[in-house]
Amino acid sequence: MSTFEPTPADDRLTGLTFTQWLIVIMAAIGFAFDIYELLMLPLVIRPAMLELGTMKPSDAGFPEYVALWRSLMFYVPAVAGGIFGLLGGYLTDRLGRRRVLTWSILLYSVSAFLAGYSTSLPMLLVWRSVKFIGVCVEFVAAIAWLAELFPNMHQRERVLGYTQAFSSFGGLLVAVANSLAISLAADLPPVAVPDFAVPIWGAIAPEHQHEPWRYTFLSGLIPAIPLVLIRPFLPESPSWQRKKAEGTLRRTNPLSLFTGAYLRTTLVTTIMFACSYGVAFGALQQIPEIVPGLADVKEKKEGQPLPKQREIEQKTAADYTKVQEIGGLVGRFVLAFLAVRIVSRRALIRAFLVPAIVVVPAVFFYFLEVENHHYATIDLSRLRLGTLPVTTVSIGVFFAGLLTVGQFSFWGNYLPRVYPVHLRGTGESVAANIGGRMIGTAFAAVTSTLAVQPFTPGETLPARFAFTAAAVAFSVILVGLLSSAFLPEPSPETED
Numbered sequence: 001m002s003t004f005e006p007t008p009a010d011d012r013l014t015g016l017t018f019t020q021w022l023i024v025i026m027a028a029i030g031f032a033f034d035i036y037e038l039l040m041l042p043l044v045i046r047p048a049m050l051e052l053g054t055m056k057p058s059d060a061g062f063p064e065y066v067a068l069w070r071s072l073m074f075y076v077p078a079v080a081g082g083i084f085g086l087l088g089g090y091l092t093d094r095l096g097r098r099r100v101l102t103w104s105i106l107l108y109s110v111s112a113f114l115a116g117y118s119t120s121l122p123m124l125l126v127w128r129s130v131k132f133i134g135v136c137v138e139f140v141a142a143i144a145w146l147a148e149l150f151p152n153m154h155q156r157e158r159v160l161g162y163t164q165a166f167s168s169f170g171g172l173l174v175a176v177a178n179s180l181a182i183s184l185a186a187d188l189p190p191v192a193v194p195d196f197a198v199p200i201w202g203a204i205a206p207e208h209q210h211e212p213w214r215y216t217f218l219s220g221l222i223p224a225i226p227l228v229l230i231r232p233f234l235p236e237s238p239s240w241q242r243k244k245a246e247g248t249l250r251r252t253n254p255l256s257l258f259t260g261a262y263l264r265t266t267l268v269t270t271i272m273f274a275c276s277y278g279v280a281f282g283a284l285q286q287i288p289e290i291v292p293g294l295a296d297v298k299e300k301k302e303g304q305p306l307p308k309q310r311e312i313e314q315k316t317a318a319d320y321t322k323v324q325e326i327g328g329l330v331g332r333f334v335l336a337f338l339a340v341r342i343v344s345r346r347a348l349i350r351a352f353l354v355p356a357i358v359v360v361p362a363v364f365f366y367f368l369e370v371e372n373h374h375y376a377t378i379d380l381s382r383l384r385l386g387t388l389p390v391t392t393v394s395i396g397v398f399f400a401g402l403l404t405v406g407q408f409s410f411w412g413n414y415l416p417r418v419y420p421v422h423l424r425g426t427g428e429s430v431a432a433n434i435g436g437r438m439i440g441t442a443f444a445a446v447t448s449t450l451a452v453q454p455f456t457p458g459e460t461l462p463a464r465f466a467f468t469a470a471a472v473a474f475s476v477i478l479v480g481l482l483s484s485a486f487l488p489e490p491s492p493e494t495e496d
Helices: 018-038 040-052 062-095 097-115 121-149 153-187 195-201 212-221 224-233 238-246 254-258 260-282 284-293 295-301 306-339 345-366 392-417 421-440 442-451 461-486
Strands: 379-385 388-391
Touching (some): 018 040, 018 121, 018 153, 018 212, 018 224, 040 153, 040 212, 040 284, 040 306, 062 097, 062 121, 062 442, 097 121, 097 224, 121 153, 121 238, 153 306, 238 421, 254 260, 254 421, 260 284, 260 345, 260 392, 260 421, 260 442, 260 461, 284 295, 284 306, 284 392, 284 442, 284 461, 295 306, 306 345, 306 392, 345 392, 345 461, 388 392, 392 421, 421 442, 442 461
Antiparallel strands (some): 379 388
């Protein structure tokens, strides 16, 4: 079979009914805020730890303290999400796609809102974990739901591809929301715990009731609003509902994923999904830790009081996050375009992995100006895209985002095609939650831990983060690329 084939005429997103458009809109909102919720943490973790922690930047051992809590904030929620995400995948197969999707979105929206009222790091960790559980379950339910609501293969590929592209809108939106929170915090209503709840919940000191990181978390409630309005119009998956009504829906047995023909699919997809997330969390999401070492940021901070210095760091980190997410958005659209043109799924994923193994590590190594042992960006004639910096580094971050985030849409298109209806939610959950959320996001903890070790090259903490991020990115992309040789091609028997 040829690797390439022409696009048929019936794959366009035309002629959709009102209900189908509601489905597409709700799925797009769900995917957007899935990533919106996840990407809050890299933007706000530094100011949150400085407020809620007991140590300050001037204290001895602060880097180790930061590494400990960064590791906990990234990894503990990932473990919780992985475990409960598996349960969510099972419930998706047993109770239906729509019901689980609805409750998972409400769960991550409400928990994000409550995280904005955190009065301690353990409390923030708990709400972050609950939010992660909702996100992990939502992804699996949404993918299975969409795959079964659009039976035409080419239309399904486009629906999955373009709705997942809104994930990158979510990443861009959270960077914009964080920037607005930083700019408007002083004029927004204070975030204060009601008096009756203070004895149990704790109090927020008056000087911390206008913190930008709190408003960023509060904005996570937004997706619950359209969900409440649209929910009555959303149908259940017709194939799942039909099989359940006929009594032909086979009982879900998660152990069957590790036997027979499904064993190879489960192992390879779990490993490769972990690698995709490993690059994102082990490298791209470390940019806020590298930003304080950039030469232009140092120049802007010079002579400024500490609060102003932190504001400059946060705004710059948000700007680079926007650039990264714009790249990711383009990558998702590129995937959606290629998905119906490249027949081989191995060839499709390699179209991202092969250039990524060169580009992504190079971007992080470039942060280091070796001769002077400090980080710098090369300004291209002071060009700017709105408020976004156009530099050699930001261009590199754009392409790193494109090649990394585009892979996430690949998995949303691929996984529904390799598992049958009765195993679809569970199979997707193992790859996405064990591989991606639990193992993949753990690379954030790996990078945070290695970056503060004495054997890691670099004279400053940002330098060590950049070096570690480059090494982690290269390693996990290499594993993903090698594993792609064993990736099964979809079988017609599993595409019901």
